[in-house]
Amino acid sequence: MLFRDLADVYERLDATTSRLEMADILASFFKGAEPLDLRRSIYLTQGQLYPDYYPQKLGMADKLLIKTLASVTGTKEQTVQEAQLKEGDLGSVASHLYETKRQTTLFSEPLTLSRVYTALEKVSTSEGGGSQDSKMKQLADILHDASAVEAKYICRMVTGKMRLGVASMTVIDALSIAFATKEERDVIERAFNVTSDLGMVGETLSRGGLEGVRSLHVQVGNPIRAMLAERMSSPAEILERMGGGCAFEYKYDGVRVQAHIEANGVKLFSRRLEELTGQFPDVVAAIKASFTAKSAIVEGECVPIDINTGEFLPFQEVSHRRGRKHGLSEAVEEYPVRFCLFDLLFLDGKDMTDETILKRRAALSSSFRTTDQLKLSEMRVLDNEDAVQSFFMEAIRDGCEGLMAKSIGPDSVYRAGSRGFLWIKYKKEYRSELNDTVDLVVVGAFAGRGKRKGFYGALLMATYNEAEDRFETVSKLGSGFDDAELAEMLKTLEQHRIADRHHQVSSNMQADYWFEPAVVLEVLGAEITVSPIHTAAFGTVKKDGGLAIRFPRFTGKVRTDKGPREATTSTELLNMYRQQLKKIEE
Ligand code: ATP
Numbered sequence: 001m002l003f004r005d006l007a008d009v010y011e012r013l014d015a016t017t018s019r020l021e022m023a024d025i026l027a028s029f030f031k032g033a034e035p036l037d038l039r040r041s042i043y044l045t046q047g048q049l050y051p052d053y054y055p056q057k058l059g060m061a062d063k064l065l066i067k068t069l070a071s072v073t074g075t076k077e078q079t080v081q082e083a084q085l086k087e088g089d090l091g092s093v094a095s096h097l098y099e100t101k102r103q104t105t106l107f108s109e110p111l112t113l114s115r116v117y118t119a120l121e122k123v124s125t126s127e128g129g130g131s132q133d134s135k136m137k138q139l140a141d142i143l144h145d146a147s148a149v150e151a152k153y154i155c156r157m158v159t160g161k162m163r164l165g166v167a168s169m170t171v172i173d174a175l176s177i178a179f180a181t182k183e184e185r186d187v188i189e190r191a192f193n194v195t196s197d198l199g200m201v202g203e204t205l206s207r208g209g210l211e212g213v214r215s216l217h218v219q220v221g222n223p224i225r226a227m228l229a230e231r232m233s234s235p236a237e238i239l240e241r242m243g244g245g246c247a248f249e250y251k252y253d254g255v256r257v258q259a260h261i262e263a264n265g266v267k268l269f270s271r272r273l274e275e276l277t278g279q280f281p282d283v284v285a286a287i288k289a290s291f292t293a294k295s296a297i298v299e300g301e302c303v304p305i306d307i308n309t310g311e312f313l314p315f316q317e318v319s320h321r322r323g324r325k326h327g328l329s330e331a332v333e334e335y336p337v338r339f340c341l342f343d344l345l346f347l348d349g350k351d352m353t354d355e356t357i358l359k360r361r362a363a364l365s366s367s368f369r370t371t372d373q374l375k376l377s378e379m380r381v382l383d384n385e386d387a388v389q390s391f392f393m394e395a396i397r398d399g400c401e402g403l404m405a406k407s408i409g410p411d412s413v414y415r416a417g418s419r420g421f422l423w424i425k426y427k428k429e430y431r432s433e434l435n436d437t438v439d440l441v442v443v444g445a446f447a448g449r450g451k452r453k454g455f456y457g458a459l460l461m462a463t464y465n466e467a468e469d470r471f472e473t474v475s476k477l478g479s480g481f482d483d484a485e486l487a488e489m490l491k492t493l494e495q496h497r498i499a500d501r502h503h504q505v506s507s508n509m510q511a512d513y514w515f516e517p518a519v520v521l522e523v524l525g526a527e528i529t530v531s532p533i534h535t536a537a538f539g540t541v542k543k544d545g546g547l548a549i550r551f552p553r554f555t556g557k558v559r560t561d562k563g564p565r566e567a568t569t570s571t572e573l574l575n576m577y578r579q580q581l582k583k584i585e586e
Helices: 003-014 021-031 035-045 062-073 076-085 090-100 113-126 133-146 146-157 167-181 183-196 199-215 236-243 281-290 326-333 357-365 385-397 481-494 568-586
Strands: 226-233 247-252 255-262 265-269 295-304 337-347 374-376 379-382 402-406 419-427 436-447 454-467 470-477 513-515 518-527 526-529 544-552 552-556
Touching: 003 021, 003 035, 003 113, 003 146, 035 113, 035 419, 062 076, 062 090, 062 133, 062 146, 090 146, 113 133, 113 146, 113 236, 113 247, 113 513, 133 146, 167 199, 167 255, 183 199, 199 295, 226 513, 226 568, 236 385, 236 419, 247 385, 247 419, 247 544, 255 281, 255 337, 255 513, 281 326, 281 337, 281 374, 337 357, 357 374, 385 402, 436 470, 454 481, 470 518, 481 552, 513 568, 518 544, 526 568, 544 568
Parallel strands: 226 419, 337 374, 470 544
Antiparallel strands: 247 379, 247 402, 255 265, 255 295, 295 337, 402 419, 436 454, 436 513, 436 518, 454 470, 518 552, 526 544
16 A cells, blocks of 8 residues: 555544544545555554554654754755744644655655555664664655655654544544444444454454454453443442442552463553553562462552551552663562452453453452462442441541442443443542542643743643543643642643644633643542533533633642543533532532
8 A cells, every 4th residue: 555545544634623524534544455554554543553552652752853854855954943843743844845845856666554664663663772873764765755745644653743633432433434334333342442452453354354353352461441430429329320239349549450461471551551561570570479370361459558567558659660760679679569459351261351240359369379469459248338338438547549339230241441330439539529639631731920930830621522532621720739840740741732722622711832632630629610711511511611620739640541531521520510519409
């Protein structure tokens, strides 16, 4: 396939913000693509070369790309740099340079998708001495034969900034339009949820049709998309929803980890499917020492513990290990963790996700030996409010956040990748309607004044609207940051700066700076109100108003474990608002 065809698709995707239209554009492209090209184009459309869980990421430094562009187009580096300052995006800069500067050379050969992909692979994997030269050489080789439009997307890909806003659910829509019926979409989504590899699902679909996709199963080594919980604010509501009784577990406050265990090793993945194996060598060793099963996939929460008292420590202590290469062994010693296991998804060759929770738990408990570092989550099956309340108090006393209620009915399977009422979280913050945390996405910022001059004065925060794949503003966040956090925030956000409001952000406010939705912050809100300015859940409570969070405060927790689409949703906020109202009325 010619790369030009894919670049044309990107031009069309770039020109629309409608999810339906995006799915249609992709579907007609998918129909005509060879299986391997289809697979690769799915990754590339999402700004990747491989599925999410592969460690190799595209992300060439701007500086290196500027150098390469300057040399390929015969322009001064400084000119390219200045154009970038003006336009913000090196893809557009490249496209303009090609239009004005570059003559097609006699020796240029049309680019194929396979050639571009292979070159990008080499760029992403070359490391060590001389790697910069080799990256530039690989890139120059394809840029040499590129047209203006092709160069635009190659530059966006190689810097990891595709920003087409094509969510996985849109790709799934497109695949089902191209290869299945509307009713069969679930089969494709399920395959994605258990393999976390949309490219592989696409390739399988185009080679073997829906039957092929049906045969994709849970496999050790392929992370499974996490099952998520809904929230409710009282034991009475939870028990009613669960049909009178259910299992309650401690809700540990740590890092969710999915462990893939085989004879030849253990791999750990985060809730966002990043590999965490390197960060938790102690957990890997503990699993190796106490698992008796030959192969298994288990899930649990890694919680920091105080080795002197045996008590859990705040979540922040475990975040000291994140992204740490040096001093990891000190961090392991200083902040040891306990892996509290709550689920089993695969055991000795058998997919366990369709078993009920009590069966999964029974199998889990006999698959390892309990140690100080490896324990089964505390669980009780309860059917009355008082018992739940006292278990809740025990959980809080033991340093947990609250309880997780889990349905134990015949349908209590593991629903990969979905949030539903089979699991319901009940946290301590819910006891006061004015004291709850939400995870919000930074979409814009306002210039600082006075002491904050040169920094951002306040950030424009948004919730995620799943149905429309958009980010809706809920508040201006200015408090809770200390000076160091403010400086750090400036650096982090700079990487996501864009010239204008992102096309998936709904805002009636004009911010001074705009960002692509990427950074998620935990925010403690005092109150949810209806606001004419904010756009979250707009029109649901009041015809001409959205929801706003009043008196928001940054808790200090940057949710690096959450992507923007995993932030609190507008629907969740709406439910919280309604629950609050109910309490006030009572
Ligand atoms: P979510 O994961 O639902 O988007 P979140 O990351 O903000 O939300 P919470 O709302 O606090 O986290 O609750 C869900 C998380 O609780 C799970 O993803 C898991 O990491 C953690 N957890 C702790 N204990 C348990 C348990 N016993 N069973 C399931 N999850 C648990």
